[in-house]
Amino acid sequence: MYDILIVGAGPAGLTAAIYAARNNKKVGIFEGNVPGGQIVVTATVENYPGFGKVDGPDLAYSMFEQVMNLGVELIGSYVSEIIKTENGFIVKTEDEEFQAKVVIIATGTSQKRLEVPGESDFENRGISWCAICDGSLYKDKVVAVVGGGNSAMEETIYLSNLASKVYLIHRRQQFRAEPHIVEKVKKLENVELVLDSVVEEFIGDQSLGKMRIRNVKTGQERIIEVSGCFEYVGQIPATDFVKELGITDEAGYIQVDNNFETKIENLYACGDVIVKNVRQIVTATNDGAIAALNAIKKLS
Template identity: 45%
Template sequence: MSENIYDVIIIGAGPGGMTAAVYTSRANLKTLLIERGVPGGQLQNTEEIENFPSYDHIAGPDLAQNMFVHALKFGAEYEQANVKEIVDEGDVKIVHSDSQTYKARAVIIATGTKYKKLGIPGEEEFSGRGVSWCAVCDGAFFRDKELVVVGGGDSAVEESVFLTKFAKKVTVLHRRDRFRAQPILVDRMLKNEKIDVVYNTVVNEIVGEGKVNAVLVENIKTSEVTTFPTDGVFEYIGMNPVSDFVRDLKITDQEGWIITDDRMKTAVAGIYAIGDIRKDAIRQVVTATGDGCVAAIEVQHFVENLKEQLAGSLS
């Protein structure tokens, strides 16, 4: 095999992918880490992490930078590219990006998720003009404004609290009558004097002139529709897997989540998946890093066995 073939290509530089890069490069595997955006994944959109061992609190972007430096410490290479397709050719995996083609003996997929959208009128029209999916990125643009946060999970609750650093008032609109977020986060939110909560409510439309002015909301129990004035809408209603580029490999379920065993193996030998992209994953930083460790060790064994087989066939 040519020397330009990597032992492993890791697609996605979130916590899982960067952990895998530490382990594979430290094991002297020729490693390439590919990321389409900024290293860190959802960490870049998280104001504060409180449950990662050794840090009682750390800013998400700071933790991402620490991980990235560590990921490259043992010789892993890094490329910024958008992977379009993986082709399985048995002993070699072909990875096509938007600018280049790479070859590897094994691939670890760590592409994570992207925010779901409401799919309502006005959402696309006002994206970047009052509609956002990232409080850390855009919160400062709404100083002394009134905002709406849509959702009821950890992200919605945490980011509503973060937005009170800038906004005059934050109203959380939740379609259910209770939050599914962690109780400690909900308690912190409910104690914040700048936050109001409206239950059993959905957003039907985002309206404005040039920028967001209001949302049309519906009470799902009474069907009453009202206009709720706001300067901005932050959506946190869940995540979708970033897996379109592997659809031809048939390693996902119908929704696009990659199916693995407990050793991070997919249905294709030599291809592994870790972190939030996995079906039924517990979507936490610490579990993604654990997945990265497991996959990296499995890849080490896989590549060593493959090299032994190739050496035997040539002798």
């Protein structure tokens, strides 16, 4: 029996693991993908205190290494179900079952899709949700980025250094991103802003070749030729595996109290997966620390 099992090894889960392990608890952390969460697919992080400017994968690796050095067990599987028992929880993966007194959910979010015609045909054949993973495939080619938040801006900057041209397509006139990063993007000579516009269709043969764009104000349509398109149009919470527990809101985010505990005793959640306003690395690590410290208090 583990004292604490953590689901998800992004910044929130890794921070929870650091606090739990340093309190001499028996800790396991599940990760179905690559440890580090969304920072693994972030080109550059410029707002995590103490690092100035750091490559996302480097920051992710530092956090992960710190956790491994504390003797936390990494369980390289997706969790498919959590069951409440009399003494704690059973955490299920596809092939195994684990028991714990406390569970902390830190499964974050995944990228939303545009859900327009052609998207599924060209997924990973031109359409991507990760510039740092796939950007190099488009060296000296024309690509598009769709979105108006910080992620879209950061990845546009990253891609502008690789691609010959980047169309930045946003459905509104104003960007949601922080003003300083928007200014940076506007100064890039090989970035064309396509504002008040939505993607209507992805077109191609073996791989993506064109996109049909519609201006939402004028109704005018335009075809742009691109080799790649990177979508950053929002997130969806990774909470399918806890649907039955009734701990989420209507959008699927987990509801917690001030101690980061759900309505089920000893089941905590932290990071991007919970109901909150600001989803950043620093807020995820904050949540992970508080959730773990409250869980430790309960255990003792």
